[in-house]
Amino acid sequence: MAKTLTKHGNSWALVVDKPLMDAINIRPDTPLNITTDGLQLIVTPVDDEVRSKQIDEAHQDLIDRYSGMFQRLAE
Secondary structure, eight states, X not given: OOOOOEXXXXXEEOOOOHHHHHHTTOOTTOOEEEEXXXXXXXXXXXXXXXXXXXXXXXXXXXXXXXXXXXXXXXX
């Protein structure tokens, strides 16, 4: 699939079509790693272990910030 870059503000963007997103099981909110081997761009979803750690950290942050409110709601 040949693509060209699209101007996006002061940057350039690569538009990823839905069939390609479906093929690698990503959505618009999926974090992606972009690397290169010097000749090509390599786009991969962030490792599930990394994503799980980020979710766990966000969950703990919510508990730390709002545990009192959650307790009051439960009562």
